[in-house]
Amino acid sequence: MANIKDIAKMAGVSVTTVSRVINNHPYVSFEKREAVLRAIEVSKYEKNINAVHLSKGKTFLIGIAIPFSNHPFFALIVEGIANEALNNNYKLVLFQTNYEEFREIEALDMLKQKQIDALIICSRICQWDTIDAYLDYGPIIFCEDTRDKKVSSIFMDHYKSFSKALEYLHFKGHRKVGICVGRRTGFNGEQRILAYRDFLNKINEPFESEYIFSDCYDFENGEEIVQRLINMNNPPSALLVSNDQVAAGIVTCSKEKRISIPHELAIIGFDNQPIAKIMNITTIEIPLVEMGRKLFLRAINNKNISQEEISVKLVERLTV
């Protein structure tokens, strides 16, 4: 496989000139440029990008850490990132963490070793002090509220949006409200539960721990939730569900079990995914693709750290 030196020899010029031609730099005479181009043509020369990376100290690779790749929430963020990456000539390295800490650390290590120029962490697992140790090696961008930290983020205020949804449920006459969330831990999970507690306080309802369903990620979790609901002697009249997949699962199973929605059970989802539209589920819309776009842009240009909040929107449909 030919390299830049071979081309230089073939074209009867220096490697610099070849480099200039390859990278479209000015100041190359027509003849030499042609000669180089011809040599490249006949020798089927391809530049070795690793040499470029080494030389430039930059890879045009952005890492992106997500817990699952088969989850629409993250898939949409990835889509936003992927589109913008394409526009800017960057490629993506995907780290599927399955919420395992060591996998997130692997991603951080790649940043350290300069195999990626920046890292976007969509759902942090590591403690902040672990992250801190990597901050010097390159930009790390988060999807959570980091206004109290020295790192950049594009985030939605989970406290605010959960509160908004809860208020809506209350406005619609519900007092016994339960919630379904993913992890209880992590900043986001905590914010949601805090919003829930504050809401209960405000409307003067007691906190029922069995009204909190956690580890809800997918359609299939809806089944367990409905089952548990049936077994309760004082079930909630409404459920705020942190993602549409789960909400859809609940709605589907409720129908099977002849639980009338929204009369016996009101459901409000999150994300406004296609399934929510089809199934007419009331939900909170989050501009995920846009969020991905902004995440990427921050990743490649993080001169000064900043935190930006993304706002959400209530989409009223038929499940409340």
Next chain:
Amino acid sequence: MANIKDIAKMAGVSVTTVSRVINNHPYVSFEKREAVLRAIEVSKYEKNINAVHLSKGKTFLIGIAIPFSNHPFFALIVEGIANEALNNNYKLVLFQTNYEEFREIEALDMLKQKQIDALIICSRICQWDTIDAYLDYGPIIFCEDTRDKKVSSIFMDHYKSFSKALEYLHFKGHRKVGICVGRRTGFNGEQRILAYRDFLNKINEPFESEYIFSDCYDFENGEEIVQRLINMNNPPSALLVSNDQVAAGIVTCSKEKRISIPHELAIIGFDNQPIAKIMNITTIEIPLVEMGRKLFLRAINNKNISQEEISVKLVERLTV
């Protein structure tokens, strides 16, 4: 940021010795090793992986090209690949093609430039002659039957599995059978449609072009299909759907429109995804994660090309 030379100087040894220590090569005296280790410690040395790549001509990066990242079919393959990649210390570069040819070519170009060691193409877009031009640059593995080509693949026989499902429908008494597929083009799409035509011939039924629904990818497509079904004056009594998401969409919408399943309309899906289980959809199970695993293994060890067929299994539930 310290480099290997700095460490050598600090430890009072040569770069070679440092390299040996870093890479756990033998023949380093205890004292020198300790000295090097200490220097690494105090200087917070991190090896620059790009230099390693350049020097070795290998990146430990595997590219994986998928049309969408928010589709369970591909998400599961990615999961299988991701798991095995982890075991083997490889990282993944994700190319979301959206079925746009130039994005697939970008991936091929990265192979050419040696930024990835191999490429897995899960749903090819380019023509074969385009691919051919890249075969010399590194292993390219496919998810489609390539037994007539000089490239490796792990695939399921779409003709066979479609035939299997169609036979089952026929066995259950259906003669007016329609199909829902993704792309009509591409090897897989063609195989499916061929199986369909052969089936019709065999049972002596005419080919009705309106019985083929194409571009069906997601839950939401179910809605359009049901709508079209309603408008037909001679609708099929059964539908073979090439993926469970779509099948679920059809089942959901049918219920809304009071179309009784399986009595008025039988549905058989593909993939055996969680949603199929929840909704009791009869489906064809494909071991996607296992397929991902095998794809990866071939990608990193493709000395001699080979094609391996993955077999599928009918899962009988309540929609037929």
Next chain:
DNA sequence: CTGTTAGCGCTTTCAA
């Protein structure tokens, strides 16, 4: 406009 040359940071051969 063009070429020389010194890196980029690491691996590996070869000789000692």
Next chain:
DNA sequence: TTGAAAGCGCTAACAG
């Protein structure tokens, strides 16, 4: 056991 030195392929400062 060890180290000098020659790459790996490309970029960019500098001199002309």
